[in-house]
Amino acid sequence: MAEPQQKRLKNIVIVGGGSAGWMTAAALSTMLPKGSARVTLIESDKIGTVGVGEATIPDMLNFNAMLGINEAEFLKATNGTFKLGIEFIDWGQKGETYFHPFGSHGVDMQGIDFHQYWLHAKKSGQPFPLENYSICGVAAAQNKFALPDRNPRSVLSHLRYAYHIDATLYAKYLRNFAETRGVTRFEGLVETVAQDNETGHITGLTLENGDVIEGDFFFDCTGFRALLTEKTLGVPFTDWSHWLPCDTAQTVASERVGELLPYTKSTAKTAGWQWRIPTQHRTGNGHIYSSQYMNDDEAVDILLAGLDSPMKGEPRKIRFKTGHRKTLWNKNCIAVGLSAGFLEPLESTSLYLIQVGISRFISLFPTADVSDIIRDEYNLQMETEFNQVRDFLILHYVATDRDDSPFWNYCRNMSIPDSLQRKIDLFKEAGRVFRYDGELFSKPSWIAVGIGQNLYPKTTDPIVASLPAAQVNHSLDSMRTAMAKTVAQMPTHEDFLKNYGAAV
Numbered sequence: 001m002a003e004p005q006q007k008r009l010k011n012i013v014i015v016g017g018g019s020a021g022w023m024t025a026a027a028l029s030t031m032l033p034k035g036s037a038r039v040t041l042i043e044s045d046k047i048g049t050v051g052v053g054e055a056t057i058p059d060m061l062n063f064n065a066m067l068g069i070n071e072a073e074f075l076k077a078t079n080g081t082f083k084l085g086i087e088f089i090d091w092g093q094k095g096e097t098y099f100h101p102f103g104s105h106g107v108d109m110q111g112i113d114f115h116q117y118w119l120h121a122k123k124s125g126q127p128f129p130l131e132n133y134s135i136c137g138v139a140a141a142q143n144k145f146a147l148p149d150r151n152p153r154s155v156l157s158h159l160r161y162a163y164h165i166d167a168t169l170y171a172k173y174l175r176n177f178a179e180t181r182g183v184t185r186f187e188g189l190v191e192t193v194a195q196d197n198e199t200g201h202i203t204g205l206t207l208e209n210g211d212v213i214e215g216d217f218f219f220d221c222t223g224f225r226a227l228l229t230e231k232t233l234g235v236p237f238t239d240w241s242h243w244l245p246c247d248t249a250q251t252v253a254s255e256r257v258g259e260l261l262p263y264t265k266s267t268a269k270t271a272g273w274q275w276r277i278p279t280q281h282r283t284g285n286g287h288i289y290s291s292q293y294m295n296d297d298e299a300v301d302i303l304l305a306g307l308d309s310p311m312k313g314e315p316r317k318i319r320f321k322t323g324h325r326k327t328l329w330n331k332n333c334i335a336v337g338l339s340a341g342f343l344e345p346l347e348s349t350s351l352y353l354i355q356v357g358i359s360r361f362i363s364l365f366p367t368a369d370v371s372d373i374i375r376d377e378y379n380l381q382m383e384t385e386f387n388q389v390r391d392f393l394i395l396h397y398v399a400t401d402r403d404d405s406p407f408w409n410y411c412r413n414m415s416i417p418d419s420l421q422r423k424i425d426l427f428k429e430a431g432r433v434f435r436y437d438g439e440l441f442s443k444p445s446w447i448a449v450g451i452g453q454n455l456y457p458k459t460t461d462p463i464v465a466s467l468p469a470a471q472v473n474h475s476l477d478s479m480r481t482a483m484a485k486t487v488a489q490m491p492t493h494e495d496f497l498k499n500y501g502a503a504v
Contacts, residue, residue, distance in 0.1 A: 053284020
């Protein structure tokens with residue numbers, strides 16, 4: 001018996017450009033069989049994009065590989081630099097600094113996590129910080145960089161990295177990429193949105209110049225405006241301001257000076273934090289803060305005082321609310337990027353959440369009838385992603401000893417989600433960390449932030465605790481020495497870029 005003919009999606013419309021829109025267009029134009037569906041993107045040059053610099057996480061490498069993008073070409077086009085992790089300043093206590101590296105710390109031994117050995121050695125007086133056992137941490141401290149070694153026996157095989165890029169140039173690069181692969185772009189503002197009277201599905205858009213764009217499926221990449229998701233479909237917003245109270249950012253680019261650092265800087269301030277993202281031709285800076293605890297003028301003063309070079313242009317204010325749409329896929333429309341939700345860029349997850357939203361759609365690619373089962377699965381998976389990233393961000397705020405301002409007193413004492421409390425309690429008991437449901441941040445990330453902000457367990461693994469301190473210290477010294485020798489032979493970050501992906 002012949003299977004019933006499936007109705008395929010033939011016209012996919014993306015509303016909005018920027019990173020979200022053009023990442024979606026680039027992925028669809030690459031992953032869909034040629035000629036199987038028409039992909040159209042609508043954007044207006046009258047609408048600006050958010051961001052003066054974008055930091056990413058290693059998953060960006062997977063996205064680029066999926067698209068078949070050449071890394072050196074990508075870095076040249078986006079003024080990109082390499083990123084080995086994030087340096088956190090004044091988060092646990094004022095005057096303290098720690099490094100959250102990509103990749104692992106040390107090497108697990110006898111099936112037991114490395115940090116258990118480090119905790120055991122620390123009790124016996126071992127003086128070296130945890131990041132001294134991370135190839136990323138050691139290289140970042142010396143402004144060195146090299147690509148990972150494919151030989152698993154090499155110390156360099158443990159190196160992981162991401163990028164700092166100019167977000168505007170990234171969108172421009174992906175636009176060219178997608179248009180070359182058949183994506184059609186329309187310039188203009190959307191004036192009206194048409195919906196089916198029975199189903200409520202979006203059927204088409206009318207632009208201000210009178211053009212009508214019809215579609216079977218729509219992506220809302222209109223940023224905080226959420227033109228389709230909120231204004232048309234009325235999807236409610238899940239507000240997480242209680243846990244992540246920062247709601248405003250002041251951003252500005254500054255001139256590039258000094259050594260080109262292969263890491264992002266995050267410095268805690270009186271009522272929030274300030275970022276520093278180095279690209280090849282400039283530095284992206286921003287001060288994120290809670291308007292409940294700080295006014296805009298004071299926030300701008302703090303931003304400018306924290307710059308290490310003259311600013312380019314004037315500070316730009318961005319207001320936001322932390323959280324996400326209750327459902328990211330509603331009817332025949334998916335919200336991607338800021339229209340889907342906002343989690344502050346403390347751990348550089350903005351582009352990741354765009355990427356995973358696109359990837360989930362492709363893995364669940366629907367027929368034209370848009371099954372409720374497929375839609376519900378997408379929403380479940382994306383809600384899980386947002387919840388897991390949320391918990392990791394909250395950890396930075398609640399695991400602090402700072403009591404020098406009302407903002408930090410609030411963060412230190414606020415109630416937190418049960419899912420995060422369970423993780424914190426487990427770690428405080430005996431340093432245990434587990435990764436659930438393939439969550440983005442793995443054990444080394446939780447350990448780096450927890451220990452970096454003085455969240456030490458009451459006890460350590462009893463098996464490790466029974467080992468002689470001298471034996472454990474010898475193993476740790478060997479690892480630290482091997483990493484130091486490897487990094488000593490690496491080129492500087494800037495020299496590596498000059499020979500690999502320097503912008504013209």
